[in-house]
């Protein structure tokens with residue numbers, strides 16, 4: 001288990017000694033290593049050293065007025081790479097400007113006026129340590145939840161892959177394409193990641209469709225086509241009321257809706273179709289067109305793009321289709337990526 005360090009910075013050694021002694025009076029601080037340094041530069045060096053050893057620095061307490069690097073300069077420097085450290089500034093009567101600067105840059109946990117009240121000082125620092133630990137715990141729990149979600153998505157994806165191998169690699173490619181289109185559409189990084197994570201689930205409901213229909217080489221009868229359409233509602237039932245993100249549910253439920261309202265199974269149109277489903281729909285169709293299937297050969301990228309062009313405003317959101325067409329036609333990298341992935 002890593003050791004927690006409390007770093008105290010002041011050019012007045014006497015003050016550092018008294019600060020250390022005061023903290024030592026309280027049991028809570030006995031489990032923390034308290035390091036004292038007389039300059040901001042030394043503080044940065046020691047923090048680097050501590051972190052390199054795998055230990056942690058939850059708190060840095062610094063005086064404002066020091067030669068060379070002032071307290072606010074130290075905190076602003078720390079804020080760049082270490083926003084997780086709670087920073088406490090020891091200030092004098094006229095240091096308001098520095099406090100304002102730090103508050104505006106979100107680089108201050110608290111400030112303590114000198115001369116400090118001993119009880120207040122210990123209380124503030126104790127709370128800062130507890131708040132650091134609390135934040136860390138939440139972060140670990142979030143990481144755990146993310147891993148569980150990824151594992152669950154991967155299990156469902158594998159179930160789909162073993163059932164319908166033809167679409168297995170298609171799933172991976174369309175997930176990459178979906179994330180790419182989301183980026184083009186200006187979606188934020190988190191949303192793009194969500195789309196890449198959940199896009200592979202779009203056809204999870206196919207496990208409920210007779211395999212002989214899914215892999216039928218010839219033309220489907222009307223009845224068989226209707227049967228295949230049911231994969232949307234089966235997928236929605238598989239995800240059901242689970243705690244899985246709404247983005248995943250929307251992708252499964254609406255990825256066959258069309259911009260002009262003639263898709264299935266809910267007959268939504270335009271922006272009533274959630275954007276994640278509009279994105280996945282475009283990526284899904286484009287990749288299906290450029291892939292070989294038992295019932296059709298692979299189209300060339302140019303032919304597939306012509307179909308996307310024809311379907312803009314019909315099957316596809318015209319804005320997404322335009323962004324996609326423009327980018328894919330001028331980006332050799334993406335084309336190469338698509339061709340590389342078609343060898344999967």
Ligand SMILES: [Fe+2]
Nearest residue numbers: 202203255256
């Ligand atoms: Fe589908």
